[in-house]
Amino acid sequence: MKRPRLLDLVKPEVLSLTAYRAEEPRPGLIKLDANESPFPLPEELRRELRRALDQVDVHRYPDAKADRLRSVLAAQLRMSPESLVLGNGSDELIQLLLLATSGPGATVLAPVPTFSMYELITRAHGLRFEGVPLGPRFEPDLPTLIETIERLRPEIIFLATPNNPTGGVFSEAEICKILAVAPGLVVVDEAYGPYAGRTMLPHLVDQERLVILRSLSKIGLAGLRIGYLVAHPALAAEIEKVRLPFNLNSFSQTAAIVLLNHHEWIDANIGEVVRERERVMDCLVALAGVEAFPSAANFILFRTTRSGGDLFETLLQRGVLVRNVGSVPGLQDCLRVTVGTKAENNQFMEALTKALKQD
Numbered sequence: 001m002k003r004p005r006l007l008d009l010v011k012p013e014v015l016s017l018t019a020y021r022a023e024e025p026r027p028g029l030i031k032l033d034a035n036e037s038p039f040p041l042p043e044e045l046r047r048e049l050r051r052a053l054d055q056v057d058v059h060r061y062p063d064a065k066a067d068r069l070r071s072v073l074a075a076q077l078r079m080s081p082e083s084l085v086l087g088n089g090s091d092e093l094i095q096l097l098l099l100a101t102s103g104p105g106a107t108v109l110a111p112v113p114t115f116s117m118y119e120l121i122t123r124a125h126g127l128r129f130e131g132v133p134l135g136p137r138f139e140p141d142l143p144t145l146i147e148t149i150e151r152l153r154p155e156i157i158f159l160a161t162p163n164n165p166t167g168g169v170f171s172e173a174e175i176c177k178i179l180a181v182a183p184g185l186v187v188v189d190e191a192y193g194p195y196a197g198r199t200m201l202p203h204l205v206d207q208e209r210l211v212i213l214r215s216l217s218k219i220g221l222a223g224l225r226i227g228y229l230v231a232h233p234a235l236a237a238e239i240e241k242v243r244l245p246f247n248l249n250s251f252s253q254t255a256a257i258v259l260l261n262h263h264e265w266i267d268a269n270i271g272e273v274v275r276e277r278e279r280v281m282d283c284l285v286a287l288a289g290v291e292a293f294p295s296a297a298n299f300i301l302f303r304t305t306r307s308g309g310d311l312f313e314t315l316l317q318r319g320v321l322v323r324n325v326g327s328v329p330g331l332q333d334c335l336r337v338t339v340g341t342k343a344e345n346n347q348f349m350e351a352l353t354k355a356l357k358q359d
């Protein structure tokens with residue numbers, strides 16, 4: 001009997017994808033490529049964490065629904081625990097949302113350029129992804145967006161606000177206009193929301209199509225892999241059905257409970273990054289040969305008049321790793337730099353200034 005070749009066993013939709021690429025950590029480099037928080041845990045929090053992790057029973061499965069962590073998060077958000085679904089990073093929640101809601105033929109829409117996982121996960125599910133271009137400076141183009149929504153009637157719309165990698169935001173009024181015409185769900189991804197000081201959470205009471213995605217990754221806890229989704233409890237209950245039990249391991253759950261009780265540490269770091277963002281932005285704006293785009297996140301996107309790829313390599317040689325996003329359609333010669341500590345930002349700005357003078 002003739003059997004298919006190995007790769008014929010893989011879905012064509014998957015064969016056509018390019019895997020998500022994360023940089024390998026390289027010692028000695030200033031790491032400004034992944035939108036992480038630059039602040040390590042202070043020693044007293046490390047000690048408290050060690051004590052808590054010491055109590056973890058590794059021979060037992062974790063709390064299957066992460067009920068303790070869910071209650072801590074729900075209390076901080078002033079939401080009912082039933083409105084929350086917890087994921088192994090918010091990436092996993094994007095996958096669960098599509099799994100629970102979007103059948104064959106469904107369309108997923110997002111303003112582009114945006115976070116690449118929306119398209120990757122959509123296409124891996126065999127669904128149609130429709131990107132609607134943002135404006136020339138990556139500002140929302142509401143008329144085009146609304147016209148496309150009315151024409152294609154997507155099952156899901158993803159709105160990252162602030163958007164990655166551009167840094168721009170959708171205003172509350174713009175999101176409400178989109179909610180008013182959307183036939184399906186509107187997923188507002190607030191992974192960087194804390195850096196913008198805004199949230200759509202209060203709208204959940206009267207907008208049952210609204211789903212909010214949040215992440216602990218960008219506010220100092222990337223290593224834990226914890227994200228959460230907030231939605232109408234009836235929808236959250238359906239998404240729960242496709243979540244694999246025990247998706248959050250015991251160490252992550254325990255660590256998150258300890259560290260979320262120190263919100264003052266998280267909030268102070270967010271404040272410091274926001275101040276530094278403005279300082280880095282002022283420097284970028286003043287540099288000839290650089291166009292920086294407005295950002296409400298913990299990173300800044302900028303375009304250079306020289307080759308973005310060359311500039312990326314020059315910065316790397318000077319010990320600074322940023323993200324080269326130049327291969328994304330619409331982002332030719334663009335780099336994205338994460339806001340780091342004051343010292344890291346100084347080194348980045350010095351390296352960039354020298355690199356631009358080098359020509």
Ligand SMILES: Cc1ncc(COP(=O)(O)O)c(C=O)c1O
Nearest residue numbers: 089090091115164191215217227
């Ligand atoms: C807009 C946006 N949403 C979600 C994520 C996923 O975050 P995580 O899976 O770490 O929670 C990212 C990560 O870069 C992002 O930029």
